Amino acid sequence: MSATSAEASAEDFLRLDQQICFSLNAASRAFNGVYRVVLKDLGLTYPQYLVMLVLWEHGPLPVKKVGEHLRLDSGTLSPLLKRLETAGLVRRERSARDERSVEVRVTEEGVALRERAVQVPRRIVAATSFDVEEIRALRSRLDELTSALDSAALEG
Amino acid sequence: MSATSAEASAEDFLRLDQQICFSLNAASRAFNGVYRVVLKDLGLTYPQYLVMLVLWEHGPLPVKKVGEHLRLDSGTLSPLLKRLETAGLVRRERSARDERSVEVRVTEEGVALRERAVQVPRRIVAATSFDVEEIRALRSRLDELTSALDSAALEG
């Protein structure tokens, strides 16, 4: 039962506190918790907020394009957009030129919400206790990680 | 309509590519995708894998303790543990000493699975294309972030 150092190392890696995914998952959920508090006033969930960000920034978009910006498919977006429509924040209508496509556009109410949303990022940044430069560095590190993982997933 | 520099800055923050949460969320989901592939052989989802890690490392634990390690409550764990039990990987039984508590323990089949799981972290690390030291640094940064966000959530 003598273990080589390679085996010992593999065992070490199984420890929960060694797993990068665990830290990442914890951070992601912690963020979600803060967003839940901050977005409560706006009546948005965090994924709904991301969709509104995309629409505020780019104007009316087909569902497909919204999904490309957020890496989400229609299985996630269709019901989410329906809820945003029920809330009166967006309208969805079939494109006349291409009837496969559904254009999503922000309503007046949705535009009005933007004014209140402007303060959200500041509150989130404050909650991190990181300064702007630290956040930028972490963000770029995470983006590297994501693209590495995405290419690995394609091959795996 | 002249904007002060403070207002302009707030507008900038609303840009999707400026939001740390977006990078974090994307990275977390990218990880999930890689885990889905790697864990498929083991018949585990990623949260199920985390639960198994905890049980492999600490031995039999009440549901409460499992939840403390993973920051999950019974609303998430109860159905998840039922599925693990159905899969034959764990057993759940009411504690004799405290009948409120349910002890979760790995079955022989669950123990056997550990041998195959040992190689999972290595494959995940490979997918990141980061070296061990880079991962360690990122992990510790994320842990700082999580604890800052957790304290902020308590106050907010």
Place this chain on the structure above:
DNA sequence: CACAATTAAATTGTGCACAACTAAATAACG
């Protein structure tokens, strides 16, 4: 001891992520 407060799991309900599939429209090609 009796009764209130606390604790541990489970349940219910909402929303998101993702795989697999369907329906309808458009594009591509012989």
Place this chain on the structure above:
DNA sequence: CGTTATTTAGTTGTGCACAATTTAATTGTG
């Protein structure tokens, strides 16, 4: 032109996260 392939949304089903509530057991206190 007509048939096939592709594209776009939507639907269905599974699993997770989390809030709110429920049930049962235990602990604390007068």
